[in-house]
Amino acid sequence: MDVMNRLDEKKFRHVDDLLAFISIYDDAARTQAYLELLRAHAHAIENRVCVEAGCGMGLFSAEMARLGARKVYAVEQNPLMAAVAREQLRQWPQVEVVELAIQEFEPDHEVDVLVHEFYGQFLFDEDLAALGDLRFQPGLVLPDGGALYCSVLPATAYLDDTVTAAALRELQGVLVSGLFAETGEEFQQKALSWQYGQPFAMHQRIDLHGREGDLLAFALEVSHAGHTICRAGECDNWALVWTPRAGDVCEISFIPDEGGHDIEFRWLS
Ligand SMILES: C[S@@+](CC[C@H](N)C(=O)[O-])C[C@H]1O[C@@H](n2cnc3c(N)ncnc32)[C@H](O)[C@@H]1O
Incomplete structure (x- = not known):
């Protein structure tokens, strides 16, 4: 999907990212692999405070709520993506969408679990580096390598x-x-x-x-x-x-x- 008309630079960046990131949900194998990873750590998520760094549409934040997380912060820096996530996650009162870069996020609680998918095709060309710059220390990071x-x-x-x-x-x-x-x-x-x-x-x-x-x-x-x-x-x-x-x-x-x-x-x- 490509934007065809002229937009101001900031709007273009946000829309371009929105289109790129919603298309990741076409990859059912990726979604399934992440859901299995979360379910394998259900014991670490239940009753705990969780963060999804870069929540996109919020699929994995919803799954953590489903697995019994006490609180989920769905942190997303792209305002268009955050608006979509807010809509998608409305049914989960324990999920709070926070429109912010994860490096700037200062949670009110200790964070037990952080979930992210910041992997680029060339490993570091997306935003893995942001996880080295957090203002909180999660107990468990999924995935960690x-x-x-x-x-x-x-x-x-x-x-x-x-x-x-x-x-x-x-x-x-x-x-x-x-x-x-x-x-x-x-x-x-x-x-x-x-x-x-x-x-x-x-x-x-x-x-x-x-x-x-x-x-x-x-x-x-x-x-x-x-x-x-x-x-x-x-x-x-x-x-x-x-x-x-x-x-x-x-x-x-x-x-x-x-x-x-x-x-x-x-x-x-
Ligand atoms: C590859 S998508 C993953 C979305 C979702 N976590 C998933 O796996 O379905 C990455 C998302 O992280 C957001 N993002 C990238 N860097 C970020 C950062 N430093 N802080 C917050 N969000 C970020 C992007 O806007 C995008 O929505």
Whole structure:
């Protein structure tokens, strides 16, 4: 979905995000994986104070209310999303929608559980960094981990009449999400990782020496307590990210930007 007409910059940003974020609910596998994660922690949610950081339409805030949370703060920085959530969550008196960036939120109570889905296709390109900047300390964060895996693959197995070898050459140095259909490949090399409460590197080098293949692909994995919750490709909210290989060592950097991080990517050798 794209906005077709001219809008002022702020309105455009809010509407553009609204359209991007409501489409995540098309991904039934992601929704199901999160509901299962919450239900597996029902004992930690019942009678407790919970926060959903970036509640979107509020589906997981509603689930925490259903699981018996005493209080749920559904915190959402996008005013359009917050208005939608307020409407969706009206039937749950214990849920309070708070229109604020999670980094600015100061709850009246100790927070037992914090739920979030701040994972970008490239791990840190959405808002995971915000969880390192909270004004409260949650007892439990769901999910608490994630990683970006990479793999080098033979381009010939993926090229077709549309994305030809010539077209691929023109994409050197460019990360393209969803360039090819998903692959059944095992992605074993961990390029980046995130664990709640631990500092993470905003610059990372990836060494591909000794690995055969002229196409580099990245896949996000969301995990909790070391167990996979969902993966790019299986949950179609996150596509694989592709780029033609142009060396043996590349570098990824994340540059803070309004509401998230931009990605810088370059080949070093
Ligand atoms: C990927 S959506 C997830 C929505 C919902 N939690 C879910 O999983 O269905 C991320 C949501 O977080 C909001 N968001 C992003 N960064 C935020 C921040 N720092 N504080 C509050 N909300 C934020 C976005 O506006 C968006 O609605």
